Amino acid sequence: MRRMTLVRIESIGAEAQPLVILDDFARDPDGLRSFAQAVDFTPALNHFPGVRAVLPADYLAMQLPIIAAAAAEAFGRTGPITVVDASFSIVSTPAGELAIPQRLPHIDAFTEDRIALVHYLSPGDGDGTAFFRHRSTGFEMVDEMRRDLFFRHLDMEMRHGGVPLPEYVLGDTPLFECIRTEPARYNRALLYRSWNLHSGAISPDNALSADPGAGRLTVTAFLSIG
Template sequence: MSGPDVTVRSVGIEGQPLVVIDGFSADPAALRAAAIAERFGPAGQHYPGLRASLPADYFQERGSVLADVMARAFGYRGRVDVLDASFSVVTTLPSALSVRQRLPHCDAFAADRLAIVHYLSPEGGDGTAFFRHRSTGYETVDAARAPGYFERLDAELQDAGEPPPSYIADDTPLFERTMLAEARFDRALIYRSFLLHSGAIAPGAALSPDPATGRLTVTAFLVAA
């Protein structure tokens, strides 16, 4: 039985690594069944949907491939800790999105923080898009850039008005899409959390709360110790 297929892409002008792993799970059907059996609840924070608990051995099963990726793509050879991880399903209708949910975002502002998105919908569906803020040229927002970036973005929103009630999946007047990573069943993406990104949810996408039919993923956040 062959192992996962791992490729490393370079995102945009800043050239941040994006790891794409096809065949991330030894048994994706069983993982999907575990999600369907779970009780989902409101995600909280800024995630536009629902979350549920992962199986206890989720990261243990993937330990060797993650260790290789952390060293090869990101240069981390020490301990990497899991900060948060869950099954996730996008459910928020475009009309109910907050202004911030209509824009690219960062999950954290430190270079040692990493995000994982593991797609578990058999039909693939919407992937993840990465962006450059046009006026600053930023593709990443760290702690040093954040104050100026948000000041500039707030001023632009004041001048241009709020973005339309939709998920951002392509170019807009304020942001240029630098890459689209397509969703595939049992594909995982790993990238630094300070990359500007968004779920590339297409207009008219069915946003079912049922993990058997909705946009089911695992979302996880790690930190390199």
């Protein structure tokens, strides 16, 4: 018998942005892994450091009721859900090949309707997701009001102090303080607002395999919830 999804709603940092943790998220995570191993992965766009592939056609339809209920409780969003983007994703870019934006915590969108989903599908659990505070501004989230100030500060800091070394963000850095790391767990999903400063918590011993049977296989999705 399938275990019921366990939903926890917690918060991130001093700004207390909501974080939804959903364990036993999908009905058949092993089936999702099998599907991923049968499709073609291609280099990702939009600064994701790895490869992506299409999802089963019914993936989000099956998960949307759980997402909608959690989003209503955690974020107060009760309107229709629009899927902006969704795919299998594997972090696989060697550290030495990371572009500058890939070496920094990032924001995916700047409005409160935009919600990010990451669903971990590696049986060995592996690397989770980290959230950050920008030291000079104190920002843990960046909305439209904060956007220009944040990027002005960040640009100035890198102009005067140099760009980050070619490595994945892990823990505290000179520019950012890590305020929470949520570990990966097989068939766990996270929901959080896309305006939170975050990054994959990619450890130095990660082999960065692009093979869906061996690498950090996840589903990543970006949703707009009215």
